[in-house]
Amino acid sequence: MGDIEKTPQAAEEAPVEPKLLSDEYDVANQILADTAQFANEEFTPEEDRKLRWKIDWRLIPVLTISATLNGVDKVSVSTAAIYGLQSDLGLVGNQYSWVGSIIYFGGLLFLIPTLWAMHRFPIGKYYAVNIFLWGAIEMIMAACHNFGGIMACRFLLGGLEACSTPAITIIYTMFYKKSEQPLRNTITFGAYSSVINGLIGYAIGFIPAGSGSLLSWRWLFIVLGGVTVLWAVFVFFYLPDNPGDCRWLTPREKAMVVRRVSENQTGIENKKWKWYQFRECIFDYRTYLLFFYIIGVTIPNGGLNTFNGLVIKQLGFTSHTTTLLQIPTGLFSTLAAVVASLFAARTKRFRTVVMAATLLIPIVGTILNKATDRSNSGARLAGVYLIYTFYAGYMVALSMYQANTAGHTKKVTVSYVMYLAYAVGNIIGPQTFIASQAPQYTGGITAMLVSYCVCICLALVLGFSYWQDNKKRQVLAGEAEGTEFLDMTDKENKAFVYTS
Numbered sequence: 001m002g003d004i005e006k007t008p009q010a011a012e013e014a015p016v017e018p019k020l021l022s023d024e025y026d027v028a029n030q031i032l033a034d035t036a037q038f039a040n041e042e043f044t045p046e047e048d049r050k051l052r053w054k055i056d057w058r059l060i061p062v063l064t065i066s067a068t069l070n071g072v073d074k075v076s077v078s079t080a081a082i083y084g085l086q087s088d089l090g091l092v093g094n095q096y097s098w099v100g101s102i103i104y105f106g107g108l109l110f111l112i113p114t115l116w117a118m119h120r121f122p123i124g125k126y127y128a129v130n131i132f133l134w135g136a137i138e139m140i141m142a143a144c145h146n147f148g149g150i151m152a153c154r155f156l157l158g159g160l161e162a163c164s165t166p167a168i169t170i171i172y173t174m175f176y177k178k179s180e181q182p183l184r185n186t187i188t189f190g191a192y193s194s195v196i197n198g199l200i201g202y203a204i205g206f207i208p209a210g211s212g213s214l215l216s217w218r219w220l221f222i223v224l225g226g227v228t229v230l231w232a233v234f235v236f237f238y239l240p241d242n243p244g245d246c247r248w249l250t251p252r253e254k255a256m257v258v259r260r261v262s263e264n265q266t267g268i269e270n271k272k273w274k275w276y277q278f279r280e281c282i283f284d285y286r287t288y289l290l291f292f293y294i295i296g297v298t299i300p301n302g303g304l305n306t307f308n309g310l311v312i313k314q315l316g317f318t319s320h321t322t323t324l325l326q327i328p329t330g331l332f333s334t335l336a337a338v339v340a341s342l343f344a345a346r347t348k349r350f351r352t353v354v355m356a357a358t359l360l361i362p363i364v365g366t367i368l369n370k371a372t373d374r375s376n377s378g379a380r381l382a383g384v385y386l387i388y389t390f391y392a393g394y395m396v397a398l399s400m401y402q403a404n405t406a407g408h409t410k411k412v413t414v415s416y417v418m419y420l421a422y423a424v425g426n427i428i429g430p431q432t433f434i435a436s437q438a439p440q441y442t443g444g445i446t447a448m449l450v451s452y453c454v455c456i457c458l459a460l461v462l463g464f465s466y467w468q469d470n471k472k473r474q475v476l477a478g479e480a481e482g483t484e485f486l487d488m489t490d491k492e493n494k495a496f497v498y499t500s
Contacts, residue, residue: 124239137156182341191329200224292421354392
C-alpha cells in the first residue's frame with residue numbers, strides 16, 4: 001500500500017489529486033478522495049501521537065466493554081452452577097458439560113452466515129445488533145426449567161456471539177498500525193469477565209433463600225442480559241464502521257488515519273469479495289499451524305470456563321467464598337497477556353517464541369494440580385491461578401495472524417478460521433471434565449497438559465517456517481542481511497516478509 005505524495009505545492013499550481021492506494025474501490029481510497037485538500041500536508045509525530053490517543057480514548061473503552069460483556073455472558077453459567085443451576089434444571093451425568101460445549105456449536109453453525117454478513121453490512125452496526133440479541137437471549141435463560149431449554153438458549157447465544165472477536169480485530173486493523181495492535185487487543189480481550197462474574201455472583205449470594213421463584217442464578221442472567229441489551233443501543237449509534245464514517249474524527253484526521261495505517265499494507269475495508277485472497281488463506285499451511293495451536297490453547301479455556309467454579313468449590317470452599325476466589329483467575333490471565341503482548345509489540349522476530357514460552361507457566365500450574373494432594377487446597381488453588389496464564393499465548397497468536405494477513409477478504413476469512421479453531425477447542429474442553437471423575441477431574445487436567453505441550457511444538461514449527469520464508473524473500477528481493485521484518489502484502493510481492 002503506497003504512501004501519499006508529500007511534494008510541496010506551489011501557490012499557482014492546480015490542486016493535486018490524491019494518489020490512490022489501488023485502482024479499485026476501497027474505503028481508504030474514498031477517504032483520500034474526500035480529503036484531497038490534505039494530500040500534501042506533512043503530519044508531525046506529535047500530531048500522530050495526539051490522533052492515536054484520541055482513537056484510544058474513543059474506541060478502546062467501547063470495544064473493551066463489548067468484549068467483556070461477551071465473556072461475562074458466556075461464562076456466567078460457571079457462576080450459576082455454584083448456586084444450584086444443575087440441581088434446579090435436573091442436569092445429570094455429562095449434561096452440564098454439554099451446556100458448556102453447545103455454545104460453540106452455535107458459533108460454528110452461524111459461522112458462514114456471519115462471515116457473509118460482516119463482509120456485506122456495516123461492521124459496527126452489525127456488531128451492535130448481535131450484542132443486543134445475545135443480551136436478550138441471556139435474559140431468556142433465566143426462564144429455563146430443563147436441559148432442553150438451557151441448551152437451546154446457549155446454542156443461540158453462541159451463534160450471536162460468533163462475530164465479537166473477528167469484528168473487534170478487523171476494526172482495530174482499520175485504525176491502528178500493526179505494531180500498535182497487540183497491546184490494544186490484550187487490553188480489549190482481557191479476562192475481566194471472571195472479575196465481574198465473581199463480584200456479581202458474590203452480590204447475588206446475599207439474596208435470601210425463599211425470596212421468590214427468581215433465585216440466585218436466575219437473577220444473574222437477568223442482570224447481565226439487561227446490561228448487555230442497554231449497552232447494545234449505545235454501541236449502535238456510537239461505534240464507527242470504518243474511519244470514513246467516524247463522526248468524532250475530522251476530515252484531516254481521517255486522512256491521517258489512512259496515512260498512518262498504510263504501512264500495514266493490509267488495507268482498510270473493501271466490500272468486493274476476492275477469491276484469490278480466500279484461496280491464499282485456505283491453502284497456506286501456516287493457517288493450519290495457527291489453527292491447531294489455537295485449538296490446543298483453548299481446550300483448557302473451554303473446560304475452565306465451564307468448570308472452574310466447581311473445581312474451586314470442591315477444594316472445600318463455600319459457594320459465597322468460591323465466587324470471590326474466581327476473581328484472581330481473570331487477573332492472572334490479563335496480567336500474563338499484557339506482559340506477553342508488550343514484548344510482542346516490540347519485536348517482529350520472536351513472537352512465535354513468546355507463544356511457546358508463555359505456556360511453560362500453565363504447565364507448572366497443571367502439574368501442581370495433578371501432583372498435589374487434594375487436602376492441600378492452597379497449593380491446588382495456586383495451580384489453578386497459574387493455569388490461567390495460558391491466555392497470554394492465545395493473545396500473541398491473535399496478533400500473529402493480524403500482522404501477517406493482507407486484504408479485507410483475507411482478514412475476514414482468517415478471522416473466522418481462527419474462530420473455528422477457538423470454537424473447536426472450547427467444545428472439546430468441557431468434555432474432558434468427566435462427571436464421574438469429580439472432584440479430581442483427571443481427564444481434564446491431563447488434556448490441559450497434553451494441549452500445552454503440543455502447542456509449544458506448533459509455535460516453534462511456525463516460527464521456523466517464517467524464518468525460512470523470510471530468508472528466501474530477502475534473497476529474491478536483493479535485501480541485505482538485517483533487513484527489517486515487515487508483513488507480507490500478497491503472494492506477488494517478494495520484497496516483504498513475515499512477522500515471526
